[in-house]
Amino acid sequence: xxxxxxxxxxLPQFVRWLQDRELTRWLAAxxxxxxxxxxxxxxxxxxxxPDSILWAIDSPEGRLVGTVELRLTMRAERAEMGxxxxxxxxxxxxxxxxxxxxxxDYAFEELNLNRVELTTDEENARAIRCYEKVxxxxxxxxxxxxxxxxxxxxxxxxxxxxxxxxPLDRDSxx
Amino acid sequence: xxxxxxxxKTVRLRPLRPDDLVLVQRWxxxxxxxxxLHQSDRPDATSETVRNHFWRPVEEGRAVAWLIETGETPVGxxxxxxxxxxxxxxxxxxxxxxxxxxxxxxxxxxxxxxxGFAFHDLGLRRVSLITDADNARGIRCYEKCxxxxxxxxxxxxxxxGQPLDMLTMAVLKEDWLRAYA
Numbered sequence: 224x225x226x227x228x229x230x231x232x233x234l235p236q237f238v239r240w241l242q243d244r245e246l247t248r249w250l251a252a253x254x255x256x257x258x259x260x261x262x263x264x265x266x267x268x269x270x271x272x273p274d275s276i277l278w279a280i281d282s283p284e285g286r287l288v289g290t291v292e293l294r295l296t297m298r299a300e301r302a303e304m305g306x307x308x309x310x311x312x313x314x315x316x317x318x319x320x321x322x323x324x325x326x327x328d329y330a331f332e333e334l335n336l337n338r339v340e341l342t343t344d345e346e347n348a349r350a351i352r353c354y355e356k357v358x359x360x361x362x363x364x365x366x367x368x369x370x371x372x373x374x375x376x377x378x379x380x381x382x383x384x385x386x387x388x389x390p391l392d393r394d395s396x397x
Numbered sequence: 398x399x400x401x402x403x404x405x406k407t408v409r410l411r412p413l414r415p416d417d418l419v420l421v422q423r424w425x426x427x428x429x430x431x432x433x434l435h436q437s438d439r440p441d442a443t444s445e446t447v448r449n450h451f452w453r454p455v456e457e458g459r460a461v462a463w464l465i466e467t468g469e470t471p472v473g474x475x476x477x478x479x480x481x482x483x484x485x486x487x488x489x490x491x492x493x494x495x496x497x498x499x500x501x502x503x504x505x506x507x508x509x510x511x512x513g514f515a516f517h518d519l520g521l522r523r524v525s526l527i528t529d530a531d532n533a534r535g536i537r538c539y540e541k542c543x544x545x546x547x548x549x550x551x552x553x554x555x556x557x558g559q560p561l562d563m564l565t566m567a568v569l570k571e572d573w574l575r576a577y578a
Contacts, residue, residue: 298439298555299555300555301554337552338550362549363547365567366567367522368484368486370484380550382551384551385552
């Protein structure tokens with residue numbers, strides 16, 4: 224697994240994946256599937272935004288599988304993480320867990336943040352398991368927070384603070 | 398969007414105007430007021446920062462904002478932010494900028510008027526806020542207005558450089574109707 228900047232040539236693949244409701248029903252931005260032009264605008268805005276760090280996630284074989292982003296609030300030494308494995312064939316292989324670990328390490332080690340937080344659909348058991356493996360803790364439940372296909376669902380808010388954090392290489396050092 | 402004037406028992410809410418921003422700036426620059434604000438660690442506000450942070454979302458239609466008055470005296474602001482018609486939700490932000498008016502129930506009265514507007518006129522079903530976990534006066538006020546504690550966000554912001562926990566709270570339309578209909 225490897226993180227790298229998103230390139231313009233990745234965008235058509237994202238647009239194809241984002242047609243799939245089975246994927247998009249879990250995403251915070253739950254609108255209609257984007258056109259290639261809208262996806263380009265999204266990428267362009269992210270690149271111009273000093274408070275966003277966006278990576279593409281490549282599988283060990285070097286195939287694009289998803290994205291992970293940190294949205295920074297530097298004055299509070301905090302960031303919000305958003306991660307998605309878009310390629311359903313790559314679900315349940317631990318790629319998201321590995322990517323999230325790398326990004327959390329980066330946030331604490333390189334960016335010197337105090338806190339990384341995220342929100343996820345309460346029913347997204349696979350994602351919640353992944354976040355808990357990384358060290359995120361359930362901090363709250365936002366009631367009726369999201370309308371998904373006509374039904375209001377709850378959103379879980381999770382956080383990891385510097386005191387919770389176990390750096391990736393600590394085991395090998397001890 | 399220009400909200401209507403709302404009249405409570407002790408306060409009146411009228412749409413915020415650009416010429417109110419000088420007051421907003423003075424309130425922000427009072428250390429006793431800023432202590433409780435999410436941006437407490439920012440430097441003193443200038444007319445430019447107030448315009449960018451406070452006024453621009455109103456101007457661009459992403460927020461509605463009122464000036465809170467009691468009698469003829471302006472005492473603070475109340476805003477609905479991140480209004481999301483699809484999910485039917487918004488965030489509420491209130492600040493009483495005159496410390497000698499604290500503890501009189503003005504904030505409670507103002508919030509109750511704004512919630513009525515949010516649920517009945519905007520058709521929202523959820524209004525949320527986050528507040529410092531040690532802001533006992535604020536939390537008591539929010540609970541009186543029907544807000545429920547939904548979670549504790551650890552080290553969510555800094556105050557004087559120190560990490561500070563924040564409480565996330567929300568009131569649902571159904572709770573509101575049960576309590577006040």
